[in-house]
Amino acid sequence: MPAFPLEAFLASLPWAAAGLVLLLAATFAVAVRQSRHSVIDTVWGLGFVVVAAISWLLSAGHGDGGRRLLLLALVAVWGIRLAVHIGLRARGGHEDPRYVDMLSTAPGSRNVYALRRVYLPQSVVLFFVSLTVQVGMFSTGGLGRLAILGALLWIVGFVFETVGDCQLAQFKADPAKRGTVLNTGLWRYTRHPNYFGDAAVWAGLFLVAADSWPGVLTILSPALMIWTLAGKTGKPLTEKAMSARPGYKEYIESTSGFLPWPPRRPRNGGRPAGPEADGPEADGHQGGR
Secondary structure, three states: OOOOOHHHHHHHHHHHHHHHHHHHHHHHHHHHHHOOOOHHHHHHHHHHHHHHHHHHHHOOOOOOHHHHHHHHHHHHHHHHHHHHHHHHHHOOOOOOHHHHHHHOOOOOOHHHHHHHHHHHHHHHHHHHHOHHHHHHHHOOOOOOHHHHHHHHHHHHHHHHHHHHHHHHHHHHHOHHHOOOEOOOHHHHOOOOHHHHHHHHHHHHHHHHHHOOOOHHHHOHHHHHHHHHHHHHOOHHHHHHHHOOOOOHHHHHHHOOOOOOOOOOOOOOOOOOOOOEOOOHHHOOOOOOO
Protein backbone atom coordinates (compact mmCIF):
# COMPACT_ATOMS: atom_id res chain seq x y z
CA MET A 1 0.00 0.00 0.00
CA PRO A 2 1.46 3.42 -0.93
CA ALA A 3 2.24 5.74 1.98
CA PHE A 4 -0.30 8.37 2.98
CA PRO A 5 0.46 11.60 1.03
CA LEU A 6 0.82 13.78 4.11
CA GLU A 7 2.29 16.77 2.32
CA ALA A 8 -0.52 16.89 -0.26
CA PHE A 9 -3.12 16.46 2.48
CA LEU A 10 -1.73 19.32 4.58
CA ALA A 11 -1.59 21.53 1.50
CA SER A 12 -5.30 20.88 0.87
CA LEU A 13 -6.46 22.02 4.31
CA PRO A 14 -6.19 25.79 3.68
CA TRP A 15 -8.16 25.42 0.45
CA ALA A 16 -10.95 23.51 2.20
CA ALA A 17 -11.01 26.13 4.95
CA ALA A 18 -11.10 28.93 2.38
CA GLY A 19 -14.05 27.35 0.58
CA LEU A 20 -15.91 27.07 3.86
CA VAL A 21 -15.15 30.70 4.77
CA LEU A 22 -16.45 31.92 1.39
CA LEU A 23 -19.66 29.91 1.80
CA LEU A 24 -20.33 31.25 5.29
CA ALA A 25 -19.42 34.80 4.25
CA ALA A 26 -22.03 34.64 1.50
CA THR A 27 -24.50 33.16 3.98
CA PHE A 28 -23.81 35.96 6.44
CA ALA A 29 -24.42 38.57 3.73
CA VAL A 30 -27.78 37.00 2.86
CA ALA A 31 -28.70 36.74 6.55
CA VAL A 32 -27.96 40.42 7.15
CA ARG A 33 -29.98 41.38 4.08
CA GLN A 34 -32.96 39.29 5.24
CA SER A 35 -32.50 40.06 8.96
CA ARG A 36 -32.69 36.31 9.56
CA HIS A 37 -29.55 34.50 10.72
CA SER A 38 -31.33 31.15 10.80
CA VAL A 39 -30.47 30.86 7.09
CA ILE A 40 -27.21 29.34 8.28
CA ASP A 41 -29.21 26.23 9.20
CA THR A 42 -29.86 25.58 5.51
CA VAL A 43 -26.16 25.95 4.71
CA TRP A 44 -24.98 23.53 7.43
CA GLY A 45 -25.20 20.45 5.21
CA LEU A 46 -23.88 22.32 2.16
CA GLY A 47 -20.75 23.24 4.10
CA PHE A 48 -19.79 19.56 4.31
CA VAL A 49 -20.48 19.17 0.60
CA VAL A 50 -18.16 22.09 -0.24
CA VAL A 51 -15.34 20.70 1.90
CA ALA A 52 -15.80 17.20 0.45
CA ALA A 53 -15.80 18.51 -3.12
CA ILE A 54 -12.61 20.53 -2.60
CA SER A 55 -10.88 17.57 -0.95
CA TRP A 56 -12.03 15.31 -3.79
CA LEU A 57 -10.52 17.62 -6.39
CA LEU A 58 -7.22 18.10 -4.56
CA SER A 59 -6.82 14.40 -3.72
CA ALA A 60 -6.84 13.37 -7.39
CA GLY A 61 -3.73 11.32 -8.06
CA HIS A 62 -3.13 10.78 -4.35
CA GLY A 63 -6.02 8.93 -2.69
CA ASP A 64 -7.82 5.75 -3.74
CA GLY A 65 -10.31 6.56 -6.49
CA GLY A 66 -13.05 4.29 -5.16
CA ARG A 67 -12.94 5.71 -1.65
CA ARG A 68 -12.78 9.29 -2.93
CA LEU A 69 -15.87 8.81 -5.08
CA LEU A 70 -17.77 6.95 -2.36
CA LEU A 71 -17.10 9.64 0.25
CA LEU A 72 -18.04 12.44 -2.15
CA ALA A 73 -21.29 10.73 -3.12
CA LEU A 74 -22.33 9.94 0.46
CA VAL A 75 -21.59 13.44 1.74
CA ALA A 76 -23.23 15.12 -1.26
CA VAL A 77 -26.45 13.10 -1.03
CA TRP A 78 -26.71 13.67 2.72
CA GLY A 79 -25.80 17.36 2.67
CA ILE A 80 -27.95 18.38 -0.30
CA ARG A 81 -30.98 16.47 1.01
CA LEU A 82 -30.62 18.16 4.37
CA ALA A 83 -30.24 21.62 2.84
CA VAL A 84 -33.32 21.16 0.63
CA HIS A 85 -35.38 19.86 3.55
CA ILE A 86 -34.50 22.75 5.85
CA GLY A 87 -34.74 25.32 3.09
CA LEU A 88 -38.27 24.25 2.12
CA ARG A 89 -39.36 24.12 5.74
CA ALA A 90 -38.06 27.63 6.48
CA ARG A 91 -39.30 29.18 3.22
CA GLY A 92 -41.03 32.51 3.85
CA GLY A 93 -40.57 32.15 7.60
CA HIS A 94 -39.28 34.48 10.29
CA GLU A 95 -36.19 34.32 12.47
CA ASP A 96 -35.87 31.08 14.42
CA PRO A 97 -36.78 31.54 18.14
CA ARG A 98 -33.38 30.11 19.11
CA TYR A 99 -31.63 32.97 17.34
CA VAL A 100 -34.12 35.54 18.62
CA ASP A 101 -33.32 34.51 22.20
CA MET A 102 -29.58 34.44 21.59
CA LEU A 103 -29.36 37.76 19.76
CA SER A 104 -31.60 39.51 22.28
CA THR A 105 -28.63 39.45 24.67
CA ALA A 106 -26.19 40.97 22.14
CA PRO A 107 -24.09 43.63 23.94
CA GLY A 108 -23.63 45.63 20.73
CA SER A 109 -24.27 44.92 17.08
CA ARG A 110 -26.55 41.92 16.64
CA ASN A 111 -24.83 41.00 13.38
CA VAL A 112 -21.35 41.07 14.88
CA TYR A 113 -22.61 39.08 17.85
CA ALA A 114 -24.14 36.50 15.50
CA LEU A 115 -20.87 36.28 13.59
CA ARG A 116 -19.03 35.51 16.82
CA ARG A 117 -21.59 33.27 18.53
CA VAL A 118 -23.10 31.43 15.53
CA TYR A 119 -20.97 31.52 12.40
CA LEU A 120 -17.53 31.09 13.94
CA PRO A 121 -18.41 28.16 16.24
CA GLN A 122 -20.35 26.35 13.51
CA SER A 123 -17.52 26.79 11.01
CA VAL A 124 -14.99 25.35 13.48
CA VAL A 125 -17.21 22.37 14.29
CA LEU A 126 -18.00 21.77 10.62
CA PHE A 127 -14.34 21.79 9.61
CA PHE A 128 -13.30 19.53 12.49
CA VAL A 129 -16.07 16.99 11.85
CA SER A 130 -15.26 16.95 8.13
CA LEU A 131 -11.65 15.92 8.83
CA THR A 132 -12.85 12.32 8.61
CA VAL A 133 -13.86 12.92 5.00
CA GLN A 134 -10.76 14.98 4.19
CA VAL A 135 -8.37 12.32 5.47
CA GLY A 136 -10.36 9.57 3.79
CA MET A 137 -10.04 11.34 0.44
CA PHE A 138 -6.24 11.09 0.60
CA SER A 139 -6.06 7.53 1.98
CA THR A 140 -4.37 5.19 -0.48
CA GLY A 141 -5.69 1.73 0.44
CA GLY A 142 -8.52 0.21 -1.59
CA LEU A 143 -12.04 -0.28 -0.26
CA GLY A 144 -12.37 -3.20 2.14
CA ARG A 145 -14.97 -4.79 4.39
CA LEU A 146 -14.92 -1.96 6.92
CA ALA A 147 -15.71 0.57 4.19
CA ILE A 148 -18.61 -1.58 2.99
CA LEU A 149 -19.89 -1.80 6.57
CA GLY A 150 -19.60 1.98 6.82
CA ALA A 151 -21.62 2.47 3.63
CA LEU A 152 -24.34 0.16 4.97
CA LEU A 153 -24.43 2.06 8.27
CA TRP A 154 -24.68 5.31 6.32
CA ILE A 155 -27.71 3.92 4.46
CA VAL A 156 -29.38 3.04 7.78
CA GLY A 157 -28.76 6.53 9.10
CA PHE A 158 -29.92 8.24 5.92
CA VAL A 159 -33.14 6.22 5.91
CA PHE A 160 -33.88 7.07 9.56
CA GLU A 161 -33.16 10.75 9.03
CA THR A 162 -35.09 11.10 5.77
CA VAL A 163 -38.08 8.95 6.69
CA GLY A 164 -38.28 10.48 10.16
CA ASP A 165 -38.34 14.00 8.70
CA CYS A 166 -40.99 13.01 6.14
CA GLN A 167 -43.20 11.35 8.75
CA LEU A 168 -43.05 14.41 10.96
CA ALA A 169 -43.79 16.77 8.05
CA GLN A 170 -46.79 14.70 6.97
CA PHE A 171 -48.06 14.56 10.53
CA LYS A 172 -47.86 18.34 10.94
CA ALA A 173 -49.51 18.94 7.57
CA ASP A 174 -52.67 17.02 8.54
CA PRO A 175 -55.14 19.44 10.21
CA ALA A 176 -57.03 16.51 11.72
CA LYS A 177 -53.96 15.62 13.78
CA ARG A 178 -53.33 19.08 15.18
CA GLY A 179 -53.01 18.80 18.94
CA THR A 180 -52.57 15.02 18.84
CA VAL A 181 -49.34 13.11 19.28
CA LEU A 182 -46.99 11.39 16.86
CA ASN A 183 -46.16 7.86 18.04
CA THR A 184 -46.13 5.89 14.81
CA GLY A 185 -43.50 4.99 12.25
CA LEU A 186 -39.90 5.52 13.31
CA TRP A 187 -41.05 7.83 16.12
CA ARG A 188 -42.42 4.74 17.85
CA TYR A 189 -38.92 3.30 18.24
CA THR A 190 -36.83 6.36 19.08
CA ARG A 191 -37.69 9.83 20.31
CA HIS A 192 -35.17 11.28 17.86
CA PRO A 193 -34.98 9.35 14.57
CA ASN A 194 -33.50 12.40 12.85
CA TYR A 195 -30.69 12.81 15.40
CA PHE A 196 -30.01 9.08 15.42
CA GLY A 197 -29.90 9.12 11.63
CA ASP A 198 -27.35 11.95 11.62
CA ALA A 199 -25.19 10.06 14.11
CA ALA A 200 -25.31 6.85 12.05
CA VAL A 201 -24.45 8.74 8.87
CA TRP A 202 -21.28 10.15 10.38
CA ALA A 203 -20.34 6.89 12.07
CA GLY A 204 -20.64 5.27 8.64
CA LEU A 205 -18.46 7.90 6.99
CA PHE A 206 -15.86 7.34 9.69
CA LEU A 207 -15.79 3.61 8.97
CA VAL A 208 -15.26 4.31 5.27
CA ALA A 209 -12.28 6.51 6.15
CA ALA A 210 -10.97 4.21 8.91
CA ASP A 211 -10.79 1.31 6.45
CA SER A 212 -7.39 2.67 5.41
CA TRP A 213 -4.66 4.30 7.51
CA PRO A 214 -4.68 6.95 8.93
CA GLY A 215 -8.47 7.35 8.80
CA VAL A 216 -8.89 5.69 12.20
CA LEU A 217 -7.11 8.66 13.79
CA THR A 218 -10.07 10.91 12.93
CA ILE A 219 -12.40 9.18 15.40
CA LEU A 220 -12.81 12.40 17.41
CA SER A 221 -14.51 14.05 14.42
CA PRO A 222 -17.61 11.80 14.30
CA ALA A 223 -17.44 11.54 18.10
CA LEU A 224 -17.95 15.31 18.34
CA MET A 225 -20.94 15.17 16.00
CA ILE A 226 -22.53 12.26 17.88
CA TRP A 227 -21.87 13.81 21.29
CA THR A 228 -23.41 17.08 20.15
CA LEU A 229 -26.51 15.33 18.82
CA ALA A 230 -27.05 12.95 21.72
CA GLY A 231 -25.60 14.77 24.70
CA LYS A 232 -25.21 18.50 24.10
CA THR A 233 -27.46 20.63 21.89
CA GLY A 234 -29.61 18.06 20.07
CA LYS A 235 -31.53 15.63 22.24
CA PRO A 236 -31.07 17.42 25.63
CA LEU A 237 -32.32 20.83 24.47
CA THR A 238 -35.26 19.33 22.63
CA GLU A 239 -36.35 17.27 25.62
CA LYS A 240 -35.87 20.17 28.00
CA ALA A 241 -38.20 22.28 25.88
CA MET A 242 -40.72 19.44 25.61
CA SER A 243 -40.65 18.35 29.26
CA ALA A 244 -43.67 20.39 30.34
CA ARG A 245 -45.93 19.24 27.50
CA PRO A 246 -48.82 16.88 28.31
CA GLY A 247 -48.00 13.26 27.58
CA TYR A 248 -44.28 13.77 27.11
CA LYS A 249 -43.37 12.10 30.39
CA GLU A 250 -45.26 8.98 29.30
CA TYR A 251 -43.56 9.18 25.92
CA ILE A 252 -40.15 9.20 27.59
CA GLU A 253 -41.12 6.16 29.67
CA SER A 254 -42.27 4.20 26.64
CA THR A 255 -39.83 5.19 23.89
CA SER A 256 -36.07 4.81 23.53
CA GLY A 257 -34.18 8.07 23.96
CA PHE A 258 -31.81 7.66 21.02
CA LEU A 259 -31.04 4.19 19.69
CA PRO A 260 -34.08 2.56 18.03
CA TRP A 261 -35.73 -0.03 20.26
CA PRO A 262 -39.22 -1.58 20.61
CA PRO A 263 -41.42 0.64 22.81
CA ARG A 264 -42.02 -0.16 26.46
CA ARG A 265 -45.39 -0.01 28.16
CA PRO A 266 -45.76 3.20 30.22
CA ARG A 267 -45.89 2.88 34.00
CA ASN A 268 -49.52 4.02 34.07
CA GLY A 269 -50.42 1.08 31.84
CA GLY A 270 -51.84 3.37 29.20
CA ARG A 271 -51.21 3.78 25.52
CA PRO A 272 -47.70 4.96 24.54
CA ALA A 273 -47.63 8.66 23.79
CA GLY A 274 -45.50 10.73 21.44
CA PRO A 275 -44.21 14.27 20.99
CA GLU A 276 -46.81 16.85 20.14
CA ALA A 277 -47.13 17.89 16.51
CA ASP A 278 -45.94 21.44 17.12
CA GLY A 279 -43.08 20.61 19.47
CA PRO A 280 -39.44 21.72 19.11
CA GLU A 281 -38.47 18.39 17.52
CA ALA A 282 -40.37 19.61 14.49
CA ASP A 283 -38.43 22.84 14.33
CA GLY A 284 -34.78 22.01 14.48
CA HIS A 285 -31.78 19.74 14.35
CA GLN A 286 -28.29 20.31 15.64
CA GLY A 287 -26.37 22.54 13.33
CA GLY A 288 -29.45 23.76 11.60
CA ARG A 289 -31.73 20.79 11.86
